Amino acid sequence: MEKKNTIKENLCDVNLMLKTSGLVMQTWGNASTVDRERGKVFIKPSGVDYEKMHSDDIVVTDFSGKIVEGTLAPSVDLYCHLELYTAFPQIGGIVHTHSHYASCFAQARRAIPCFGTTHADYFYGDIPLLEPLEEKEVDQAYESNTGKAIIKYFTGGDPMTCPAVLIAGHGPFVWGTSLEEAFENAEVLEEVARMAMHTLLINPGAEKLEDYLVEKHFLRKHGRHAYYGQNRANDQ
Amino acid sequence: MEKKNTIKENLCDVNLMLKTSGLVMQTWGNASTVDRERGKVFIKPSGVDYEKMHSDDIVVTDFSGKIVEGTLAPSVDLYCHLELYTAFPQIGGIVHTHSHYASCFAQARRAIPCFGTTHADYFYGDIPLLEPLEEKEVDQAYESNTGKAIIKYFTGGDPMTCPAVLIAGHGPFVWGTSLEEAFENAEVLEEVARMAMHTLLINPGAEKLEDYLVEKHFLRKHGRHAYYGQNRANDQ
Amino acid sequence: MEKKNTIKENLCDVNLMLKTSGLVMQTWGNASTVDRERGKVFIKPSGVDYEKMHSDDIVVTDFSGKIVEGTLAPSVDLYCHLELYTAFPQIGGIVHTHSHYASCFAQARRAIPCFGTTHADYFYGDIPLLEPLEEKEVDQAYESNTGKAIIKYFTGGDPMTCPAVLIAGHGPFVWGTSLEEAFENAEVLEEVARMAMHTLLINPGAEKLEDYLVEKHFLRKHGRHAYYGQNRANDQ
């Protein structure tokens, strides 16, 4: 019995870390996680201060968005999260923020070019920019249509090779195989965006990292042949 | 009796928050609030350190600027605040700062374009730039003429759809239905200005957010059909 | 007897504030003050960590630079400070830093344009850039020649109307009627430099503040007709 709230407590912690890490101002962000065995999605309530949030405030829904635990209204972005959990079975956590530099690329309507090894250590290639929804899509089901646009982008691809996208004029959605990894990716995305902007300020014609270096760095940390860190039980 | 100083204490707190939030350096800013029933305006004294300010230092005036409580000289901007409280009955608090990025737009003599949903969540369209007063207006009654210029800008409009303006070469004036909301709007304005500058650095030809997205986001948080947050007693 | 170290303790405090305020990294800065009655100049020792500095470490010299108290070597910039104290009888403190944005203007070899009222509240017009010394002047008496260049710039003028200059390729020298005012001016200079850079990024063709506004703001805070703050015993 003692551990029954662990998921909710973790989610509270990660939502608070969004604030303390500087990724989020006011209440502009939300993190969610999933318990796939029990078919439950856990998400931050809407417009609640991170500092005042208690694990009991976390809203739990099923995959259709029906609230199964909690008395507060869920984040307005719930339906976007639900689309992603349904389409991407390999993800365990989603983070949405208006983090400063990533959102500036979204506002500037530019993908984040892969300029260096810091980027390639986490994301295989550019962070894509998804064009804004059309007026009709916004009017009908804004949040779930946002999720559908992300899913469409990854058709035939693997969402874990680039666990972040920018929504034009808005900001990033980021995910990971776990909630903790989603948060880490959101932090790295923000630094990678800030680096890309300053790289362009130093050299507006900066060129992207060579393909073979992108590959070397991404694969040095991910996949069967990874040899970074303490977890080298692969074929090294 | 116990609560008789509450307004002054709140105002002290918000003035101190101007400093701790980084919106204000030195003594470059002031917050005020109003008790419309009793016809009183409460404002920060001039040139007093926020850290040393006590609730008894708050200056209270009537709507004509006559001091009715307090022994210190009020902020030099008092007459601007008075004009706004008189003209805009829906506002309950005013904040003036030289917050960095908003003031840089004021110095650059540029309105802050509405580039994204973060902006549109709080301000319906661009943050306007008011041209500087003419020499005669500065010489005669600088501070109240600043207030009059703001009022003139909103003639026939609603000051709550865009609760902030930039005074060219100077900085922002921001308001809200309450003192707390005025402070929140001042914080958001600063972030929105910083985002707009970086958006322009990434893409000097960046285009504004589509009208239907401005509308969607502003109305998702404001007005009868709002569905953000926990206060959804409207027609949702 | 108890107060005999007050000047040294104040100077220690201000030197430490250079670090905690972010104006100084490592040991890149120095503050000094003067006791004109006793003909003594007090300055930070060279290359000593601000955090470890004790009031006994302060070096005291006469106006010729002869050490009269203290066992440590004085800041290498001593002879520049001495030139300024000798030429400008109205100053009581000098601060030299490599503060980031002011030094970037010095490196870019640009004066800091007076773009707004924040600047005009403290400095009457642009912060001037002094061209670098010639090779001969550097070889012979680098530090005192730097002081002489500043003095030459103000020939026939009042160094209190603009209590800061930039040395090309180096950084700012700042002063005030007191040590505390010199520190305040150094902090404001840094913010004014940062604002000017961002103003230029938003609008590379930004124009300077109108003369009548420069005058209004500078004189609202300085001189006989000042009406900012609590000290309005002038002719208001």
Place this chain on the structure above:
Amino acid sequence: MEKKNTIKENLCDVNLMLKTSGLVMQTWGNASTVDRERGKVFIKPSGVDYEKMHSDDIVVTDFSGKIVEGTLAPSVDLYCHLELYTAFPQIGGIVHTHSHYASCFAQARRAIPCFGTTHADYFYGDIPLLEPLEEKEVDQAYESNTGKAIIKYFTGGDPMTCPAVLIAGHGPFVWGTSLEEAFENAEVLEEVARMAMHTLLINPGAEKLEDYLVEKHFLRKHGRHAYYGQNRANDQ
């Protein structure tokens, strides 16, 4: 016996300082030191959180990279450090980071121009940019080939006149005669890079510091004729 872990504890401290100083995010950096008498190199383990690292986690190898103490896998950059310690007998510590502004110059593929005296106080001239390795060099022995490229750059020169280089598309490697000096140089490099970027933003055509000023400042702090600081036992 009591002091036997001193080197490891110092190295733990400096690795942690990489994080607290803001030079490093996540686990993106590593510091090492050397005991030349005993032929041992001490380096951070790979992918371990700085906050959780204990001195016993430090990996000790000989100059060929053979682990002689410790149970964890060493930083993946070990072989780059080993090359440098072997080729440069005068260095006592190496720091590799992805510090923000230095890495942005590396991503922009620009050397850091020597624009001012802050730079010249530590580095005699521009911080060089080394072109990325070729695909073959990356595939075969990426990390040791990186070290070899640095050594090749300094052929016939003194690595202590410019104790830092940028690896194109990656980030800086920095060294010093001691571990502490390597850390200080890494901190200064980051500030110098940030200053260079802002200098270019203020004036894209900014020119470098005059040679005689570079020389004056570098030699004022280094070498036989140095007269900065408290250590003036030279020929002054």
